[in-house]
Each structure stands twice: as structure tokens, then as C-alpha cells.
Amino acid sequence: MTTIDLPIILFTSTALFGIGLYGVLTQKSAIRILISVEILLNSANINFVAFSTYSEGYDGWTMALFVMAIAAAEAAIGIAIFLNVFRRFGSVNVPSLVGLREEV
Amino acid sequence: MTLGFDTLYLRMFSPIIILFVGVVLTFVADLRKNERNPLLPAMSLAFFISSFIALFLSMTDIFPYSDTVGVPDSNLSTFHFGDFYLFGAILALSAGVLVTLGSWYSNWFDQDQGFFYALIQLAVAGFIILSASENFIPLILGYEILSIATYALISLKKERKSAAEAGIKYFLVGSLSTSMILFGTSIFFGLTHSLQLSTVGQVFAESDQQVLGFLAASFIFAGVGFKASIVPFHAVIPDVYDGADYSIVNFLAIASKNAAFFVLAKIFLRGIMPPFDDEFQNTLAIAITIIAIITMIIGNLGALVQTTMKRFLAYSGISHAGFMLIAIVAYVSDDGQVDAVNGLTLHMFAYLFMTGAAFLVAILVSQSVKSDELYHYKGLGKTNIFASFVLAISFLSLAGIPPLIGFWSKFYLFKAAIESGYYILAIVGIIMSAVSFFYYGRIIKYMFADESVTETEIRSFFPTIFGLLICLVIMFGFGLWSDSFISFSEDILADLLS
Numbered sequence: 001m002t003t004i005d006l007p008i009i010l011f012t013s014t015a016l017f018g019i020g021l022y023g024v025l026t027q028k029s030a031i032r033i034l035i036s037v038e039i040l041l042n043s044a045n046i047n048f049v050a051f052s053t054y055s056e057g058y059d060g061w062t063m064a065l066f067v068m069a070i071a072a073a074e075a076a077i078g079i080a081i082f083l084n085v086f087r088r089f090g091s092v093n094v095p096s097l098v099g100l101r102e103e104v
Numbered sequence: 105m106t107l108g109f110d111t112l113y114l115r116m117f118s119p120i121i122i123l124f125v126g127v128v129l130t131f132v133a134d135l136r137k138n139e140r141n142p143l144l145p146a147m148s149l150a151f152f153i154s155s156f157i158a159l160f161l162s163m164t165d166i167f168p169y170s171d172t173v174g175v176p177d178s179n180l181s182t183f184h185f186g187d188f189y190l191f192g193a194i195l196a197l198s199a200g201v202l203v204t205l206g207s208w209y210s211n212w213f214d215q216d217q218g219f220f221y222a223l224i225q226l227a228v229a230g231f232i233i234l235s236a237s238e239n240f241i242p243l244i245l246g247y248e249i250l251s252i253a254t255y256a257l258i259s260l261k262k263e264r265k266s267a268a269e270a271g272i273k274y275f276l277v278g279s280l281s282t283s284m285i286l287f288g289t290s291i292f293f294g295l296t297h298s299l300q301l302s303t304v305g306q307v308f309a310e311s312d313q314q315v316l317g318f319l320a321a322s323f324i325f326a327g328v329g330f331k332a333s334i335v336p337f338h339a340v341i342p343d344v345y346d347g348a349d350y351s352i353v354n355f356l357a358i359a360s361k362n363a364a365f366f367v368l369a370k371i372f373l374r375g376i377m378p379p380f381d382d383e384f385q386n387t388l389a390i391a392i393t394i395i396a397i398i399t400m401i402i403g404n405l406g407a408l409v410q411t412t413m414k415r416f417l418a419y420s421g422i423s424h425a426g427f428m429l430i431a432i433v434a435y436v437s438d439d440g441q442v443d444a445v446n447g448l449t450l451h452m453f454a455y456l457f458m459t460g461a462a463f464l465v466a467i468l469v470s471q472s473v474k475s476d477e478l479y480h481y482k483g484l485g486k487t488n489i490f491a492s493f494v495l496a497i498s499f500l501s502l503a504g505i506p507p508l509i510g511f512w513s514k515f516y517l518f519k520a521a522i523e524s525g526y527y528i529l530a531i532v533g534i535i536m537s538a539v540s541f542f543y544y545g546r547i548i549k550y551m552f553a554d555e556s557v558t559e560t561e562i563r564s565f566f567p568t569i570f571g572l573l574i575c576l577v578i579m580f581g582f583g584l585w586s587d588s589f590i591s592f593s594e595d596i597l598a599d600l601l602s
Contacts, residue, residue: 010294017287024280033276040283047290055297063241063299067286070248074279077252081259081271088268094276097269100343 009050016043030085030092034078041071116185116236118158119193123229126151127222134218141217145208145567148221152200152228159193184238186599187592188374191449192235192366195456199359200228202460205571206467207351216260223260224355227253231363234370240289240299243370247285250363251278251331254356258348270347273340281330281337288323291316292376301375308376314384317376321388324371332364333422334429335399342406345418350470353414354463357421358456365428365452372432373445374600389436389526392429397532399426404536407543413466413476416543417459420502423536424455430517430529440524445597446590447516453589454501454509454582461498461575464568465491472562481547483556491564492551494572499544501579504537509579512586 016039023036045067052060082092089097114121130147163185203224230249237243255278259271293299295316296307308317329337345353377385403423410416431448434440466476468491473480484492501510514537521529582589 013290020283024276030272030276034279037276037279037283040280041286044283044286044290047287048293051290051294051297055293057298059239059241059299060293063289063293066241066245070245070282070286073248073252074282077255078275078279081255081268081275084259084262085268085272087262088265092272094272097272099266099269100273100347 006050006054009046013043013046013050016040016046028093028095030078030082030094033094034075034082038071038075041067041074115162116183118162119155119197120229120232120236122151122155122158123225123232126155126225127229130218130222130225134222144217144221145204148204148225149201151225152197152204156197156201159190159197163190182239182242183236185236186602187595188369188599189236191453191592191596193232195362195366195452196228196231196235196359199231199355199362199456199460200224202358202456202464202571202575203351203355205567206354206460206464208567209565210349210351210467210471216262219260220257220351223253223257227257227355227359231359231366234363235366237370238301240293240301240304243301243367244282244285244289247363247367248282250360251282254278254352254360257352257355258344260352261349266347267349270344273347274344277330277337277340281327284323284327286327288320288327291320291323295320301370305375305378308384309382314382314387317384318387321372321376322391325368325392328364328368328371329395330364331360332368332428333361333418333425334395335402335422335426336395338399338402338422338425341422342415342418345414346412350414350463350467350476353417354460354467357417357463358460361421361425362452362456365425365448368432369448373435373448377432377435378601385436389433392433393526393529396426396429396433396529399423399429400532400536401426404539404543408539410543411478413470413478413481416478416547417462417466420540420543421455421459423540424451424459424502426536427451427514427517427533428455430521430526430533433526433529434517434520434524437524440520440522440526442594442597443516443520443523445600446593447513447518447520449593449596450509450516450582450586450589451513454513454579457575457578458498458501458510461494461572461579462502464571464575465495465498468564468568469562472560473558478547478550480558481550482554483551484562485552486556488562488564490569491562491572494576496548496551497576497579499548501583503540503544507580508583509586510583512583516590 020036020039020043024033027033027036045064048060048064086092130144133143133147227250230246234243234246237246255275258274259267261267292304295311295313296304298304326337333341400423403419403426407416407419407423410419428448428451431444434444469480470476501508504511504514518530518533
């Protein structure tokens with residue numbers, strides 16, 4: 001059985017975190033932001049799985065399963081919210097949502 | 105008969121199980137769509153109160169359990185049912201009761217009433233789960249149950265554009281903050297090979313990976329900081345409060361914010377911050393000191409210039425988040441530790457009832473005048489004497505006037521700051537409390553000194569009056585006899601350090 005070194009896995013997960021954070025900060029469409037958030041969650045997940053192969057117990061594996069469930073639940077409720085916004089505003093571009101802001 | 109391990113867990117989880125049953129039954133009872141159904145708030149209230157009763161029965165010795173089994177409270181169990189859990193569950197259920205009472209005759213929900221009460225119960229159940237957790241897994245899971253329920257609650261009123269906009273903003277920033285918390289947790293897991301809160305703290309105190317630990321703690325702080333409305337992460341909070349409906353904003357202010365602080369207290373006070381007295385804690389304390397000062401200043405100065413009630417209460421909440429951060433800094437030193445926990449617990453408890461009372465009155469006013477501009481509060485003292493009296497008391501308590509509960513919570517927080525040597529926090533806190541007298545006093549002046557501008561009569565409803573009476577009793581009661589709470593918070597400190 002071939003194994004991958006831990007530094008390579010950590011480099012991958014950190015790179016994914018950077019890509020996801022870049023996507024959240026630069027993208028305009030809410031769908032693209034949601035995809036970037038999923039990338040962020042998965043980078044944390046890679047960390048959990050990678051570290052749990054080097055430690056005793058099942059904490060890391062359990063957490064990874066729960067993170068997948070959290071990601072699925074967030075995607076479900078997110079798409080419902082986006083659909084509702086699309087019905088009211090005609091688009092899901094975040095910069096175009098300027099109804100609420102400081103008046104002073 | 106001796107209770108086995110499983111029955112014992114069933115007994116300790118009974119408050120959460122009752123609420124989950126309540127979620128399902130409330131959904132089922134909402135079959136008559138497009139009609140106001142007074143059964144639904146009554147059911148919601150009944151489930152909250154029975155959950156309260158189950159909580160006290162499970163935590164006291166009225167029905168004793170076998171000593172051979174004992175409460176599963178070793179540091180290796182996933183859940184820990186101590187005094188800190190009891191405090192969190194009381195906060196969660198009180199918030200649920202206040203929100204239910206405030207929304208009883210609310211005219212915002214002509215449909216979707218069942219969804220509202222079911223989601224409120226679900227969110228409160230999430231709060232209780234996270235307050236019982238001793239491990240990162242149920243902690244984050246409970247926090248997510250609460251968060252996802254609030255995402256749905258904010259965009260519940262589908263016809264209103266502002267609710268949709270507030271919902272998408274809260275969802276996008278909230279899901280980003282969740283991934284921050286998870287990434288920080290994964291770094292801690294890598295450093296300590298454990299997700300158990302106390303183990304993480306102990307292993308971490310002996311390790312030499314201080315830089316990575318600081319990074320992980322910053323990620324968690326940034327993630328939790330959004331829902332706790334701490335300043336660099338507060339940007340969308342006033343917008344969300346503005347767009348969502350009053351009953352939901354009430355829940356966000358008194359439950360969601362306390363839950364975020366509870367997560368912060370669990371991770372920082374129970375996990376990584378106990379006084380190990382090393383460089384890592386001191387660096388973290390200095391970083392949080394700077395954030396606390398900025399939060400107090402921005403919150404208080406922002407509240408000075410607001411013209412609508414929701415944004416005013418949002419900035420008031422931001423300033424109180426800054427006050428609560430003092431406790432997390434002061435906990436680092438041995439001297440400030442006792443008063444830090446006294447101040448934090450008392451302020452979380454006080455903030456719930458003070459802000460809850462303000463929101464209950466604001467719900468009444470906004471229902472009658474269909475607007476939340478602050479000038480509608482002019483002359484309220486003549487049209488509705490009881491509501492304006494309670495609002496004035498809650499504002500005086502938020503500002504910190506002596507006989508009320510808000511004075512004692514700020515007193516212990518500033519005392520903790522001085523005892524731990526962070527004098528700057530006490531100085532900024534006292535100056536900012538003085539600033540807060542101006543903006544709270546302005547609305548009290550509106551109510552009692554100014555002439556009314558609107559002719560609308562402000563009606564009050566029985567459930568709201570009942571909720572206001574609860575808040576009034578607690579604001580005066582724990583203000584005059586604050587020692588009774590302090591003895592409880594000393595038990596909480598012993599529980600945190602166990």
C-alpha cells in the first residue's frame with residue numbers, strides 16, 4: 001500500500017483553503033460564493049482525515065462525516081435562499097443587493 | 105432498580121428530546137394554512153416550559169440515580185452536564201420563552217406560523233446541545249443546528265424583498281464563518297490529536313507549536329465573532345437586523361449572540377485559555393484586548409447616530425459584545441479569573457432579559473405604527489405607560505444604573521479587568537458606558553418629555569405584558585440580590601476548571 005506524506009496533504013488542503021477564500025472574497029454571484037464555501041469546508045475535511053490517520057481514536061473520522069453533513073445542509077438551505085432572492089430581485093449577484101444600508 | 109448507562113443519558117437529554125418532539129408536533133399542527141392559529145404559540149410555550157421542568161428534574165436529586173453509575177462527567181466523555189450546561193440551557197430556554205411571548209399576537213406571520221415556532225424550538229435545542237458538549241463535534245454540530253435554523257428564519261417572510269436580502273447576506277457570511285471555525289478546529293486537531301476540549305487545552309499548554317495555535321485560535325475567533333457581532337466581523341449585522349422581522353431579530357439578538365459567546369467561552373475558557381501562564385495566552389489576550397476596545401468604541405459611537413430602533417439595538421448589541429470580551433481577556437490571569445466568570449455569566453444573563461424587554465416593547469410599537477423610526481417613541485409615556493416604563497428600566501439597566509442588574513454585570517467585568525492588570529479595558533469600558541447614557545437617555549427623553557407625533561394608540565397584549573413582567577422581576581430581583589447569582593457563577597467557574 002502506498003502512502004502519501006503528510007506535508008503533501010497539508011499543502012493541498014492549505015492551497016484549497018486559499019482558493020476558497022479567494023473565491024469568497026472576489027466572486028459576485030452567490031452560487032459561486034457557495035461553491036467557494038464548499039471548497040473551504042472540504043479543505044478542513046482533508047485536514048481532519050489526514051490527521052486522524054496519524055492519531056488514535058475515531059474523533060477525526062467522525063468529524064469528517066459530520067462536516068460532510070453540515071456542507072450538504074448548508075447547500076440545501078443556501079439554494080432555497082438564493083431561489084427566493086432570485087424571485088424578488090431577478091438575479092443573485094451580491095453587489096446588486098443594496099436595499100439595506102446605513103442611512104447616516 | 106438502578107438506572108443503566110443508557111437510561112441515564114436519556115434522563116440528561118430529556119430537555120433536548122422534548123424540544124425535538126415539539127418541532128415535529130408543531131409542524132404537524134400547522135395544517136390549517138393561511139389562517140392565524142393561536143394553538144401554535146401555546147404549543148411552543150408549553151414545550152419550552154416542559155423542557156425547563158425536565159431540565160431542573162434532571163439536574164436535581166429529587167429522583168436520585170444510582171451512585172454506581174454516576175453522571176458521565178469524566179473528561180473523556182463527549183457530553184458534560186455540569187453547572188455551565190445548566191446555565192446555557194437556562195439561557196436558551198429563557199430566550200425561547202421570551203421570543204414566543206413576544207410573537208404571540210404578532211401580525212408578521214399570517215402564514216408560515218408553524219415554521220416559525222418549529223424553527224425557534226429547533227434553534228433552542230441546538231443551543232442546549234452545544235452547551236452540554238465537552239467535545240468539538242457536538243459543539244460545532246449544535247452551533248450549526250442553531251445557525252441553519254436562523255438562516256431559514258430570516259428569509260421566512262418570502263414576500264418581502266428586505267427579508268430575502270437579509271437572509272442571503274446572513275447566510276453567505278454565516279457559512280463562511282462556519283468554515284473558518286472548522287478549519288481552525290482541524291489545525292487544533294492536528295496539533296493535539298484530540299477533539300476533547302480539556303485535552304486540547306492540556307496538550308496544547310505543553311506543546312511548542314505556539315504560532316500555529318495562535319493561527320487556529322484566530323480562525324475560531326473570527327468565525328464565532330460574526331454571530332457574536334464583534335467588530336471587524338460585524339459589518340452585515342445591522343443590515344440583517346434591519347431587514348428581518350422583529351420577532352426573528354429578537355431571537356438573533358438574545359439567543360444567537362449568547363450562543364456564539366457560549367461557544368467562545370467553551371473553546372477559550374474551558375479549552376485553551378485556562379491560566380497556564382505562557383506566552384501564547386498572553387499574546388492572544390493582547391490581541392483580544394485590542395478587538396474588545398475597537399468593538400466597544402464602534403458599537404457605542406455607532407448607536408449614537410442611529411435613527412431606527414432595529415439598527416439602534418444592533419449597535420447596542422455590538423457594544424455589549426465588547427464588554428463581554430473583557431471577561432475572556434481577564435480570565436487569563438489567576439487574579440481576575442473569578443470575577444471574569446462572574447462578569448461574563450451575569451452579563452450574558454442580564455443582556456438576555458434587558459434586550460429581550462426592549463425588543464418586546466419595540467414589537468408592540470412597530471405593530472401599531474408599522475414603522476421602526478425612533479421618533480415614533482416620542483410621547484409613548486402618555487399613550488402606554490407600562491410599556492414605556494419597562495423600556496426605560498431596560499435602557500437604564502443596559503446603561504448600567506446602580507440598583508439594576510446591568511450595573512452589577514458591568515461592575516464585575518471592570519473589576520476583573522483591573523484585577524488582571526488590563527487597566528485600559530476598564531478605562532475604555534467606563535468611558536463608553538458614559539457615552540451610552542447619552543443614546544439610551546435620548547430615547548427615555550423621547551418617551552417622557554416629548555410630545556407625541558403620531559396619534560396611533562399603542563396596544564399591548566397579555567402575553568407580551570407577561571414577558572415584560574418576567575424581565576422586570578429579573579432586572580430588579582438580580583439587581584438587588586446579585587449575590588444569589590454570584591454563588592451560582594462560582595459553581596460555574598469550578599465546573600469550568602474541573
